[in-house]
Amino acid sequence: MRRFPCVVSLGGPSLVFALLCALGAKTAHAGSCDRPLVSACVNSDTLWPSAGPTRFATIAGTQTTAPQQFSMGLVATYLQRPIVLAVPSPGPTGSKQNAVSDQVNGNFLFGYGVTNRLALHIALPVTFGQAGSGTAAITGGEDLRDTALRDVRFGLALALLAEPRSDAAVATPDRAPALNGALTARLDVSAPTGDRTQFAGERGGVFAPSLAFGATFGRFFGGGEAGARLRGVSQFSGARVGTQLAFSLGLGASILPRDLLAASVEARVLPTLTEQSDTVQGATGLVSTPNGLTITPAEWMLALRTAPLMGGDFVVTGGGGTGLPLGGEAVTRPRLRFLLGVTYAPRAFDSDGDGVLDKDDACPGVAGIRTVPAELAAPGKTPPRKGCPLPRQEDGPPVDFTAPLGAPGKSP
Known part of the structure; x- marks a missing residue:
């Protein structure tokens, strides 16, 4: 097992060290995506968090960052066996290789609220530590390096049906109805800036339009997202990753009032529209034959969330889950995933409408x-x-x- 040299605590100086440590990783040459059957231009981590308020650990929120305010955060995840490949061999079934056996990734998140409905965001993901055989099982090269840069993501969120900026626990019914719904259009773009030999990025840009929706009823809440990830096809051995649909759904409840503690169960499904193939070792090299199958990477997670400071704008989220066995083996579906996130996302809640934000209001449920x-x-x-x-x-x-x-x- 390789060491994880850049795994650090979440303190301020440690964040700087972690970013500098990851930036020290060497990047790959652009030509590493050119070989059609052994391309490592596959992003091993399908979780793409973004800056801004959200009630869930793995699902985009419907609220946007408050106008003229900045949001930021760090979401770190541990993945076990996200890339397992069937390696061609003289036998009829081949062999299984953990191209990525263990991985710790971090997403540095930044956002800005342009208006009450529009927000912009950017994510700088890095790999703090990883282990696995990489492409060595097929190409005879080296194992994975310890660290890597990953594809940068940026995008926007536009609230079509805006959620009231108020806390239902203290607001009057006219400010926060008992049953409340919200709908937000999102567009994310992944730029191919990652290390193309480390399963840290795509062969080209990825466009990910989606609709996020949510509803609250008393202390219960639900949400989800439906969209797509539009990309070119990359193949490594028999695994082919191309355009995907993207669906997520989550349900939760506030255990303690004022966002002091909430729990949620969440699931994500990424049906891949690209046909898979069988790859065998022929007399002249690798031979790939389409097999008519598709893959569906899927995961579920149980998460806890607390927002004890700054009127609920400072949030700590933790959770863990496993891959869901939908269909056969699916590349990018981890066996286990654990998550820890620390975010600051100003919501500008004013539950009583008196012009004093809840975080500064001594009587947030009564206008003063x-x-x-x-x-x-x-x-x-x-x-x-x-x-x-x-x-x-x-x-x-x-x-x-x-x-x-x-x-x-x-x-x-």
Whole structure:
């Protein structure tokens, strides 16, 4: 087993070190995608997280980053055996090789809210550590290197049916209906910047349009995404990866109020439209014959999420799951996946509509004052808190019912 030299903690200096460590990995020559039957231009990691608010670990959210605000985060995953290949041999069945046996990837996420409905995002993925035979089983080359750069992704999200920027747990029904739905159009583009010998990128650009949808009902929530990943075909041995459909679905519930703890179960399916092939070792080299089969990489995950700071904008997510055995062997379907993410995505929640964001509002469920009047902030007075309503003048001064009879402020 190879060492994982760039696996680090999630602290600020460690993030810088991890990025510099991954940037130190050597990149491959562009010609590595030219050999038709032994191309390693396949992205071993099908999970493409993006910056912005989301209730799920592996499903894109319907909310967008608040206007004129930046979002950022790091989502790290461990994959076991995402690339297992049938290697041609003189025998009738060939042999199985773990081209990628273990892998730790990180996605550095950045986003910007342009308007209340439109947000832009970019993802810089890297491989912190990995092990496997790579292309050595067929080409006789070296095993995988420890680190690699992966394909950069960028895109946009446009809310078609915007989700209210309010917390249903404290907002009035007019601000957050009991049953609420949302729909967001998304477009992601993957640029071929990754290392083409390390199963870290595609042979060309990938266009991934999709529709994300979600609904909430009380403390329960659901969501999903339907789209496609449009790409050219890459083949390594008998595995062929081309254009895919992309579907995901998740259900969850808030265990503690105000996003302190939530749990979800999620699933993703990527039906591949490209026909697979059987590859055998012939007298003159590899021979590939289409077999009429297709593959469907699929996974499920159980995740926990907590947002204890900054009014729910700072989120920590963790989860784990396995591949789903839909059909036969499917390249890019890991045996196991574990995820840990730390993100900051401003949502600008104002549940009572008083102009004071929930994270700064002492009374987020009741409309109040934005600033404390000067006359109420005078020495000797207890000023009202920001976001809370002013006391009504007709109520008169406060009465102390515990004072002795006849004392000032005592009710007769």
